Amino acid sequence: MKIGILTSGGDCPGLNAVIRGAVLKGIAVHGQEFVGFRDGWRGVVEGDIIDIPRTLVRGIAKQGGTILGTSRTNPFENGGGPAVIKGHMDRLGIDAIIAIGGEGTLAAAKRLTDAGLRIVGVPKTIDNDLDATDYTFGFDTAVEIATEAIDRLRTTGESHHRCMIAEVMGRHVGWIALHSGMASGAHAILIPEQRVSIDQIAAWVKLAHDRGRAPLVVVAEGFALDTMGEAHSERGLDTFGRPRLGGIGERLAPEIEARTGIETRATVLGHIQRGGVPTAFDRVLATRLGMAAIDSVVEGRWGTMVSLNGTDIVHVGFDAALGRLKTVPQDRYDEARVLFG
Numbered sequence: 215m216k217i218g219i220l221t222s223g224g225d226c227p228g229l230n231a232v233i234r235g236a237v238l239k240g241i242a243v244h245g246q247e248f249v250g251f252r253d254g255w256r257g258v259v260e261g262d263i264i265d266i267p268r269t270l271v272r273g274i275a276k277q278g279g280t281i282l283g284t285s286r287t288n289p290f291e292n293g294g295g296p297a298v299i300k301g302h303m304d305r306l307g308i309d310a311i312i313a314i315g316g317e318g319t320l321a322a323a324k325r326l327t328d329a330g331l332r333i334v335g336v337p338k339t340i341d342n343d344l345d346a347t348d349y350t351f352g353f354d355t356a357v358e359i360a361t362e363a364i365d366r367l368r369t370t371g372e373s374h375h376r377c378m379i380a381e382v383m384g385r386h387v388g389w390i391a392l393h394s395g396m397a398s399g400a401h402a403i404l405i406p407e408q409r410v411s412i413d414q415i416a417a418w419v420k421l422a423h424d425r426g427r428a429p430l431v432v433v434a435e436g437f438a439l440d441t442m443g444e445a446h447s448e449r450g451l452d453t454f455g456r457p458r459l460g461g462i463g464e465r466l467a468p469e470i471e472a473r474t475g476i477e478t479r480a481t482v483l484g485h486i487q488r489g490g491v492p493t494a495f496d497r498v499l500a501t502r503l504g505m506a507a508i509d510s511v512v513e514g515r516w517g518t519m520v521s522l523n524g525t526d527i528v529h530v531g532f533d534a535a536l537g538r539l540k541t542v543p544q545d546r547y548d549e550a551r552v553l554f555g
Contacts, residue, residue: 216247217511218263218308221280222254222287222315222322226338226352227492228500230274230281232314235504237271244512249308255322256287258311259294261302275497278490289322296329303331310516312507314338316350317536320519324532327517334510335519335532336503340488343387343541346534347521351500353389356382356487360394363483364432368398371428371479377419377470379480381463383487384434385445388542390487392550395432402429402554404466406436406445407542415466416473421555423476433466435459435482460484502527 217240221229233250240246248266251257264282274281289299303311310332313323316339323333337344340356364380371378380400382390388405395403401422402415415431422429436445436459445459463480471478492500499522506520506527518529 215244215309215511216249216307218249218251218258218303218306218311219266219282220251220254220258220311220313220315221282221284221338222313222319223284223338224316224340225279225284225488226340227278227355227488227490228351228496229279229314229338230271230277231492231497231500232336232338232351232504232507233266233281234271234275235501236312236507237266237268237504239505240508241268244508246508249306250282253283253285254287254315254319255289255294256285257282258299258302259287259289259292261306263306275501276491278492286318289326296326296331299326300331310334310511312336312511316341317344317539320344320532321536324517324536327532332516334507334515334517335535336507337519337521337535340390341384341387342389343385343539344535345538345540346519346530348524349499349522351496351503352488352492354495355490355493356390357393357397358493359487359490360390360483361397363481363486364394364398364400364430367481368428368430371430374477375428377423377429377431377474377476377478379431379433379463379467379470379478381433381435381460381480381482383483385436385459386539386541388434388437391432391434391437392542392546396550396553398430398432399553400430400432401427402431403550404431404433404437405542405547406434406438408547409438409440411440412466412469412473416470418555419470419476420474423474429476431466431470433463435462437462
């Protein structure tokens with residue numbers, strides 16, 4: 215059997231470990247052959263592939279990024295679609311596809327599976343927002359990177375007696391903000407699931423400052439004040455029609471400064487959260503998911519993705535994964551909120 219692998223959407227620590235796990239198990243246990251599609255769905259639509267022999271995946275589990283490249287190509291646009299992709303698969307002798315990606319990637323994989331293509335998925339997102347899996351690989355690494363950066367912001371804030379705002383990723387959910395904020399001792403954590411007033415944020419900042427602390431605010435890029443209709447976006451739409459977020463920290467900084475009189479600076483961590491080597495947790499999880507994806511292919515579990523349930527790897531349908539986002543529950547936010555101010 216010849217299997218094609220693709221990595222799509224934003225890059226994420228652990229992608230190479232998934233590829234390595236799948237290829238090593240596929241070759242060692244089942245004698246399978248592997249190719250990689252270059253740059254995600256673009257390579258699938260154009261039939262652009264590279265061979266993936268065992269030697270190509272040697273030592274890549276610790277590398278960040280993806281050896282296959284990635285993009286945010288929509289496989290149903292720019293001359294794509296099920297018939298075109300099926301034609302390339304037939305021509306290249308590819309029997310099945312392992313699609314590694316987040317919500318957009320897996321939604322596209324479901325549509326293609328419904329059209330008759332043989333695809334299994336591996337969930338990937340640093341946001342940890344995919345339902346039907348306890349954790350997604352890349353999340354642990356993103357939290358570690360964000361926490362270290364926020365720790366550094368704290369020291370400069372203390373030196374200058376400033377309020378520091380750290381903006382982290384999180385389009386619809388606030389898992390990165392919640393975990394990195396709690397780990398770094400933030401005085402306020404702002405997430406998309408919780409609308410908060412600017413006066414409440416200023417009150418938390420003032421409380422911390424009055425105790426002699428340099429206030430620290432962690433905000434997810436998808437957070438919106440209670441007076442805002444939607445998340446802050448000034449950069450148009452991506453290829454899937456979603457707003458490109460970013461900049462809420464810079465919007466909050468002058469508002470906080472005006473209400474508290476405390477000099478306030480904002481820093482957007484941005485893509486640094488995706489870069490660098492994955493943590494040990496993410497390397498192990500990604501490797502296990504890659505190996506389990508081979509089981510999905512061998513067993514013909516088309517239209518499913520592999521998932522972490524407790525400490526077990528299980529198989530769930532795309533419908534279960536895409537039915538709703540895994541948001542931060544109220545009790546988790548209430549738990550953190552005790553520490554604010």
